[in-house]
Amino acid sequence: MNIKSWHTDKKPWIIAGPCSIETEAQFDDTVGQLVKNGIKTIRGGVWKPRTRPNSFEGVGEVAFPWIKAAKKKYNVDFAIEVASAEHVELALKNEIDILWIGARTTVNPFNVQEIAEALRGVKDVPILVKNPINPDLNLWIGALERLHDVGIEKIGAIHRGFSTYQESLYRNIPLWQIPLDLKSRFPELLLINDPSHIAGKRSLLFEIAQKAMNLQFDGLIIESHRNPDEAWSDAAQQLTPDALDDFIKNLEIRNPGFPNSSFQNQLDQIRDEIDETDKELLEVIARRFDLVKQVGNYKKDKNVAIFQLERWQKILAERPEWGKKLNLSPDFVKSLYQEIHDESIRIQTDIFNKK
Numbered sequence: 001m002n003i004k005s006w007h008t009d010k011k012p013w014i015i016a017g018p019c020s021i022e023t024e025a026q027f028d029d030t031v032g033q034l035v036k037n038g039i040k041t042i043r044g045g046v047w048k049p050r051t052r053p054n055s056f057e058g059v060g061e062v063a064f065p066w067i068k069a070a071k072k073k074y075n076v077d078f079a080i081e082v083a084s085a086e087h088v089e090l091a092l093k094n095e096i097d098i099l100w101i102g103a104r105t106t107v108n109p110f111n112v113q114e115i116a117e118a119l120r121g122v123k124d125v126p127i128l129v130k131n132p133i134n135p136d137l138n139l140w141i142g143a144l145e146r147l148h149d150v151g152i153e154k155i156g157a158i159h160r161g162f163s164t165y166q167e168s169l170y171r172n173i174p175l176w177q178i179p180l181d182l183k184s185r186f187p188e189l190l191l192i193n194d195p196s197h198i199a200g201k202r203s204l205l206f207e208i209a210q211k212a213m214n215l216q217f218d219g220l221i222i223e224s225h226r227n228p229d230e231a232w233s234d235a236a237q238q239l240t241p242d243a244l245d246d247f248i249k250n251l252e253i254r255n256p257g258f259p260n261s262s263f264q265n266q267l268d269q270i271r272d273e274i275d276e277t278d279k280e281l282l283e284v285i286a287r288r289f290d291l292v293k294q295v296g297n298y299k300k301d302k303n304v305a306i307f308q309l310e311r312w313q314k315i316l317a318e319r320p321e322w323g324k325k326l327n328l329s330p331d332f333v334k335s336l337y338q339e340i341h342d343e344s345i346r347i348q349t350d351i352f353n354k355k
């Protein structure tokens with residue numbers, strides 16, 4: 001898949017608007033305030049996929065005349081979520097400028113293919129694909145490919161975090177490595193962060209958005225409502241248009257490149273040192289595994305079990321403490337040794353399996 005960059009406006013691209021379009025007045029008022037603060041692309045939910053039945057599922061098609069009126073009055077682009085071919089047809093008929101596919105749709109290749117077919121031959125309507133709810137990079141790429149394969153050129157990705165059953169600080173855990181892996185596979189792919197759905201609450205929004213800026217995301221899609229506490233969906237995570245304006249003004253936008261050659265030289269020097277350190281690190285790790293092999297051969301001779309609980313518990317208790325004295329985070333040291341131990345078991349299993 002050869003994805004080209006297409007969005008050339010100033011970064012970050014901010015897409016803001018209410019989670020759901022509720023009434024004509026709520027929508028017009030919210031858009032008016034956002035536009036006054038310089039927002040040029042508005043989002044708004046027409047159909048809302050909800051986890052449980054009997055929640056507010058969007059006003060549906062009655063929103064289109066309100067959107068049309070707001071677009072004309074405020075001269076803005078408008079983005080909505082589509083989840084079926086029928087949604088796409090209605091969106092195109094009603095001159096919606098930008099579409100996105102939600103996380104619950106991205107997981108289903110049948111749905112994505114249906115949406116892609118409905119968009120075949122449409123050249124000028126960008127489509128953004130939210131990550132699937134489960135942390136599966138290939139599923140995300142697959143959805144982008146299905147859209148690319150029908151000839152859509154303006155494609156982007158939205159990182160909205162991943163569902164988890166465990167208690168978490170976030171509504172959806174960010175797993176930043178996944179969007180970064182996507183970006184390394186497709187460097188020109190437009191990548192937008194959705195702090196609202198990762199955070200699930202206002203207090204976390206800023207640090208998530210700032211992190212996205214630190215990681216060179218191209219834009220943010222943020223929920224904003226004229227009166228968040230009264231919102232019919234996602235009340236806890238929306239910002240008023242004025243709060244959003246402050247929020248954006250406080251974001252530090254990072255430079256993608258380096259300011260000058262002396263900065264580059266300094267960085268190169270440190271990176272050379274990192275390269276040398278990594279060589280030493282790998283030599284030390286290889287030495288450890290040579291010792292693990294010796295232990296494996298002894299065990300095989302005497303038919304002793306590979307996994308040794310007591311020894312492993314001692315390592316797991318001691319190493320994070322050793323690390324602490326070197327200012328290493330105990331959690332990091334613990335997960336490092338879990339990886340190392342897995343590899344030790346694999347190496348010794350190989351030894352046992354050899355005839």
Ligand SMILES: C=C(O[C@@H]1C=C(C(=O)O)C=C[C@H]1O)C(=O)O
Nearest residue numbers: 292295306307308311312341344
């Ligand atoms: C190397 C050994 O085998 C296994 C691997 C260990 C390790 O990598 O340190 C520790 C305990 C064992 O589960 C050993 O028994 O010492």
